[in-house]
Each structure stands twice: as structure tokens, then as C-alpha cells.
Amino acid sequence: MSKITGKLHGAWTEESVAWPALHSRDIVVMGERDLPLATAWVRNPAAEVHVLGQPRFDALAGLGREAQRRYLEKLLAPGNRRAPARIAVWSCQPFRPDRLKAQAVLLLDGLRAADGDWGLVIAPHPAQSADTLSPLLRRDGRPLAAVADPRVGARGCLAGADALASAYSTCGIEAALLGVPVLEIVLDHPNVSQRTVPPDTCVLPQAGDGILGGPLQRHRIGRHEPGALALDLAHLDKGTEAHESTIAALIEHLARQHIELRGHARNAPRFDAGWSRGDDVFIAEVKSLAGAREDQQIRLGIGQVLDYAHQLQLARTRGRMRPVLVLEKQPTDSRWTSLAEASGILLTWAPDFAGC
Incomplete structure (x- = not known):
């Protein structure tokens, strides 16, 4: 019985890995840092992942x-x-x-x-x-x-x-x-026919690199007919509209400070919104309080934003992580402010967005 071996190297992202490699029985990766990703992405239930290593680069750890x-x-x-x-x-x-x-x-x-x-x-x-x-x-x-x-x-x-x-x-x-x-540093080269960066150009690292994606925009909200569905879609629409309205208000609030609100980068946690100010990178989860229990929404938001910030800290990303929970309005119970502060979270709400 033949054995198929796949080798993964280079840009190690799920979409860049060839189909045969993901479905191989034995998969070889270059280093320990690739092991969790390979284990998570393999498609063969009997697959085994082996670390090859590279002496020149392995010595860097010392x-x-x-x-x-x-x-x-x-x-x-x-x-x-x-x-x-x-x-x-x-x-x-x-x-x-x-x-x-x-x-x-x-x-x-x-x-x-x-x-x-x-x-x-x-x-x-x-x-x-x-x-x-x-x-x-x-x-x-x-x-x-x-x-x-x-x-x-x-x-x-x-x-x-x-x-x-x-x-x-x-x-x-x-x-x-x-x-x-x-x-x-991108050098001018005769074989480059289409240039997206001017010759001899480099971009200095900024807070938020690899975390913040493109500019965030408000999405249009549709309407559903509840009909005989058990789920109350009218409440879902109302909550989604409030969520997008809060994001739109936050975009305008930060724009007045010449700060651009952005989404998450491709490989970053899927937070709702983010921005940077100096070396601080603000990672925000936006929660509407319409159509749902207020305490349930706030608890969910606190857990999400703490998880996002922790993931980014483990990845040693550039900049100081500042988790933020953004609400559509001031919560009824004032205890949430002290709880968020004790957890290292900035709790803010529309329309003033204090602290942002």
C-alpha cells in the first residue's frame, strides 16, 4: 500500500495550501510553530504531522x-x-x-x-x-x-x-x-511589468499592522417577514439596525479626530471594529441592546473582546492592545462600568463614545 506524503512550506495559510497536502497521510512542516496550524487544517482523519526543522533557523531560538x-x-x-x-x-x-x-x-x-x-x-x-x-x-x-x-x-x-x-x-x-x-525595500527591476509600489519604497511598521484591515463602512439592513418562523426576525432586524447605526456613529465620531475606523485583518480575530492612536490599538466589539436582554449582550461582549485581545497578545502583535466594548446606548445598570474597568476594558456607548 502506497503512502502519500505532503510537504507544507512558504506562506502557511489555509487557502494557500494545495489540496493533496491537506489530504495526505503524512504531512511534513518546517517548524514547531507550524504544527498547530497543520493539525487544525488537515483533512485526512488518519493524518500525522511531522516537524522537519531547519538547523540554520532553529538556532535562532538561542x-x-x-x-x-x-x-x-x-x-x-x-x-x-x-x-x-x-x-x-x-x-x-x-x-x-x-x-x-x-x-x-x-x-x-x-x-x-x-x-x-x-x-x-x-x-x-x-x-x-x-x-x-x-x-x-x-x-x-x-x-x-x-x-x-x-x-x-x-x-x-x-x-x-x-x-x-x-x-x-x-x-x-x-x-x-x-x-x-x-x-x-522594493527595488526597481526590469522584469516587473506592473508596479503597485514606487521604486525604492518601504513602509515602516505601524501599530495595528496585521490586526486592522480596511476601512469599516455601515452595511444596509434588510427586512424579514416573521411568518410562521419560531425566531422573531423583527427583533433580529431591530438589533442589527441598531448595531450598524452604532458603528456609523462611531465612524463619524473618530473621523472628527482624523482617525479611520477599520475592520479586522485577514488573519486577525474577527472583532467588529478597530483603530489605532499612537502605539495603542483599540479592538472593539459592538453590541446593540435592542431585541435582547441587556445583561446577556454585555456579558457576551465582555467575553468576546477579552478573547480577541488575549489572542493578539499571545501573537505578540505590534502595539498595546486596548479592548473596547461599544454599546448603542448607556446601560441601565451602572455596575457594568466598574466591572469593565476592573477587567481592563473601556466601556463606552453612543452618542458621545467617552474615552474614544
């Missing part, structure tokens, strides 16, 4: 993040100077001088304009020397920048960074495995 962070801080702030709050590492490639200069200008301008206090450590490629990269530093020292020892390189300090900038460097894979955000 890297000393604190020691590498101290190295980066000493480079940028020798002596008793104050180090920047956030540090990006640029994993250089041996490009020609004019291309490196353009990338340096891009990164330094971006870090200067980004939220927070950023510094940049330029990590030479093994084929480069520090003298080659020193001219890329700005004389005004804004933002703070320094060149790492070529013997250290990007792999010797990326674990201590808040972000890694690269252009086709395999260090990007290692940074991603360590949970360090990766800024991929």
Missing part, C-alpha cells in the same frame, strides 16, 4: 536578544548618552554606491518622519566594509545612525531590533521567525 539590544544601543549612544526608544537594523546588500545612497536617504527620511524616537544601525554585508557605508551617515545626526562591525553583521544584532530593513536579504526570513517586523 539568540540573546538583550545582549544584542545593548550592542545596538551602545553603537547609537556611546558613553552615557540616551539611546533612541526604537532601533531599526538595515541589512545591507552589496549594491552599487548610488543605489545604497538612495536606500539610505529613503530609510533615514522615513525614520525621521515616523512616530516615535527611531535610530538606524547599518549592518554591512560580508562583502562590504564599514568604510564603504560610513559616508551614508548624515552629519546632522538625525535620526541617530551608526554602522555595525562587519564581523557582527545583521545576523549578529537583528534579534535586538524593533524592525529590520532589507532588500532580498535572507535576514528578513530570520527576523520574521523571531517576530521582528521586516521592511522590504
Whole structure:
């Protein structure tokens, strides 16, 4: 009897995995972090999932993040100077001088304009020397920048960074495995016929990346005829309309502060609405109080939003999670406010949305 083996690698999302791999008897994944996903998505009831591992990347688990962070801080702030709050590492490639200069200008301008206090450590490629990269530093020292020892390189300090900038460097894979955000510099290439990003462009990581999706909009609400159905659809319609009206009011409220209300990202928990302010990421569950018991709706909302925030904290997503329960109106019982506060939840309601 033949045995079919499937191998899963690359972009490990359910929709990107081939049908034969999901239905194989034996499935091989690259690392322990893929094991829960593979186990959840397999379709063969007798399937077994095996971890292959990769020695080069498995060794990353033993890297000393604190020691590498101290190295980066000493480079940028020798002596008793104050180090920047956030540090990006640029994993250089041996490009020609004019291309490196353009990338340096891009990164330094971006870090200067980004939220927070950023510094940049330029990590030479093994084929480069520090003298080659020193001219890329700005004389005004804004933002703070320094060149790492070529013997250290990007792999010797990326674990201590808040972000890694690269252009086709395999260090990007290692940074991603360590949970360090990766800024991929998009290079102009003759084989690229349709460009969605301008040449030499990178986007700095922002609070909410991987959590917040596209802009949230109010949906149209239909009407049902109850007829002989046991479920009272009139109450369902009323509750759904109140839910969408509350979202519409919240959109307008935040828009007056120049904040865009957004849905959830593709692989994030399915919260109702979210937004960011500085390093804070607000994850909201919206509950109507029409057509249902008020205490039941509030209890449900508290459980949902705590679950969403906990999932995101476990995933070590960027930004401070702020769970929010949004109600269509002020609850009858005032005890819900103190309960939410004790649970670390912001409880707010239309039309004023206090605290938002």
C-alpha cells in the first residue's frame, strides 16, 4: 500500500495550501510553530504531522536578544548618552554606491518622519566594509545612525531590533521567525511589468499592522417577514439596525479626530471594529441592546473582546492592545462600568463614545 506524503512550506495559510497536502497521510512542516496550524487544517482523519526543522533557523531560538539590544544601543549612544526608544537594523546588500545612497536617504527620511524616537544601525554585508557605508551617515545626526562591525553583521544584532530593513536579504526570513517586523525595500527591476509600489519604497511598521484591515463602512439592513418562523426576525432586524447605526456613529465620531475606523485583518480575530492612536490599538466589539436582554449582550461582549485581545497578545502583535466594548446606548445598570474597568476594558456607548 502506497503512502502519500505532503510537504507544507512558504506562506502557511489555509487557502494557500494545495489540496493533496491537506489530504495526505503524512504531512511534513518546517517548524514547531507550524504544527498547530497543520493539525487544525488537515483533512485526512488518519493524518500525522511531522516537524522537519531547519538547523540554520532553529538556532535562532538561542539568540540573546538583550545582549544584542545593548550592542545596538551602545553603537547609537556611546558613553552615557540616551539611546533612541526604537532601533531599526538595515541589512545591507552589496549594491552599487548610488543605489545604497538612495536606500539610505529613503530609510533615514522615513525614520525621521515616523512616530516615535527611531535610530538606524547599518549592518554591512560580508562583502562590504564599514568604510564603504560610513559616508551614508548624515552629519546632522538625525535620526541617530551608526554602522555595525562587519564581523557582527545583521545576523549578529537583528534579534535586538524593533524592525529590520532589507532588500532580498535572507535576514528578513530570520527576523520574521523571531517576530521582528521586516521592511522590504522594493527595488526597481526590469522584469516587473506592473508596479503597485514606487521604486525604492518601504513602509515602516505601524501599530495595528496585521490586526486592522480596511476601512469599516455601515452595511444596509434588510427586512424579514416573521411568518410562521419560531425566531422573531423583527427583533433580529431591530438589533442589527441598531448595531450598524452604532458603528456609523462611531465612524463619524473618530473621523472628527482624523482617525479611520477599520475592520479586522485577514488573519486577525474577527472583532467588529478597530483603530489605532499612537502605539495603542483599540479592538472593539459592538453590541446593540435592542431585541435582547441587556445583561446577556454585555456579558457576551465582555467575553468576546477579552478573547480577541488575549489572542493578539499571545501573537505578540505590534502595539498595546486596548479592548473596547461599544454599546448603542448607556446601560441601565451602572455596575457594568466598574466591572469593565476592573477587567481592563473601556466601556463606552453612543452618542458621545467617552474615552474614544
